Amino acid sequence: MLNEQLQLYIEDLIPERDSLLLEMERFAELHHVPIMELTGIEAMLQLLRIQRSRKILEIGTAIGYSALRMASAIPEVQIVTIERDIERLQLAKQYIQRSKHSDRIILIEGDALEVEELVRPHAPFDAVFIDAAKGQYKKFFELYAKLLQDHGMIITDNVLFKGLVAQPDIPVKRTRNLVEKITGFNNWLMNHPDFDTVILPVGDGVAVSKKRGE
Numbered sequence: 001m002l003n004e005q006l007q008l009y010i011e012d013l014i015p016e017r018d019s020l021l022l023e024m025e026r027f028a029e030l031h032h033v034p035i036m037e038l039t040g041i042e043a044m045l046q047l048l049r050i051q052r053s054r055k056i057l058e059i060g061t062a063i064g065y066s067a068l069r070m071a072s073a074i075p076e077v078q079i080v081t082i083e084r085d086i087e088r089l090q091l092a093k094q095y096i097q098r099s100k101h102s103d104r105i106i107l108i109e110g111d112a113l114e115v116e117e118l119v120r121p122h123a124p125f126d127a128v129f130i131d132a133a134k135g136q137y138k139k140f141f142e143l144y145a146k147l148l149q150d151h152g153m154i155i156t157d158n159v160l161f162k163g164l165v166a167q168p169d170i171p172v173k174r175t176r177n178l179v180e181k182i183t184g185f186n187n188w189l190m191n192h193p194d195f196d197t198v199i200l201p202v203g204d205g206v207a208v209s210k211k212r213g214e
Contacts, residue, residue, distance in 0.1 A: 011038050021072070024065045024095055033088070035065040036131060036157055040203020044129070044155050045073040047208060051153060053077055053126040057119065059112045059140050060132030064092030064105070070129075071101035079105045080122045082112045082132075112136075116143055123147035131157040135178055137185045145194070145211070152211045154195070159186055160205025 016022070028035045036044070048056070048070060054077055058067055061083035070079055083089040089109055096102050108118050112132060126149050130140050137156060145154060159165070161182050170176040186207070189197050195209040 007039065014038055014042055017069075018072070020095065020099055021065070021068060024063060024068070027091075028063065028065065033063055035062060036069075037203035040157060040200075040206050041066060041069055043200055043202045043206055044157075045069060047153065047155065048074055048077075048127055051126060053153075055122070055125050055127075056080070057122070057125045057128045057144060057147065058082065059128070059130045059144065061092045061107065062088050062131075064095045066129065066131060067092070067105050068096065068099055068101060071099070071104050077104065078122075080108065080119060080125075081105060082108045082110065082115060082119065084109070084111045112140055113143065119144070120147060124149045124152070126152050128152070128154045129157075130154065134158055134161070135181045137182070138188060141185075141189070141209075148211055150211065154207075154209040154211075156185075156189070156207040156209070158182075158204045159199055159207045160201065162204060165205075 027033065053074060056070060056077060056079045058079060058081035061067060061081040067079050067081045071077060083092060089107065093107060096105050106122065108115055113136065125147055128144050128148060130137060132140065141154060148154065159182060161179060164170060164179045165183050170179055186199065189207060189209060194212055196212060197207055197209040200206045200208060
């Protein structure tokens with residue numbers, strides 16, 4: 001991962017977002033809502049532009065920040081996004097309704113492991129973005145990889161978990177257990193027979209998995 005000085009340098013080069021997105025960034029910081037880090041989301045948006053994604057599934061809406069960033073960056077893209085936290089989902093609805101992109105974002109309420117039947121009619125997807133409960137990453141991946149286009153892409157955030165995946169001794173048991181799950185997921189993902197994966201050391205670590213197709 002980049003050192004703090006380089007991280008700040010790159011972030012300063014990123015063009016300023018519009019007023020609504022800046023408001024959401026401030027809200028997330030103030031209320032400790034986990035949204036994707038700037039360098040990570042910029043890398044993801046560039047990959048989605050290169051792929052020319054037209055339909056994206058997002059697992060983990062939070063307050064709708066990533067969905068709106070994707071909708072802003074990619075004209076005509078349709079985004080289906082899932083969130084189980086009712087309070088955050090209501091905030092996402094409000095922010096999305098205030099944007100210019102509400103007609104291209106479909107919100108689904110519920111646990112992503114339980115709403116696959118609601119998501120399936122919108123498939124296939126060009127890309128899937130996983131940014132929800134880290135301990136469930138493998139289950140999310142396995143469930144929704146089935147709804148991916150041939151040669152589609154799955155992007156997973158937070159796979160370096162503040163660099164803790166590289167630390168040998170973590171004293172807090174709960175954190176240690178989560179790190180073990182993320183490490184196990186990373187190892188499983190890098191050896192998946194149906195996907196080619198690279199982990200980018202941007203943001204909090206972004207895994208990019210390209211489906212090999214037939």
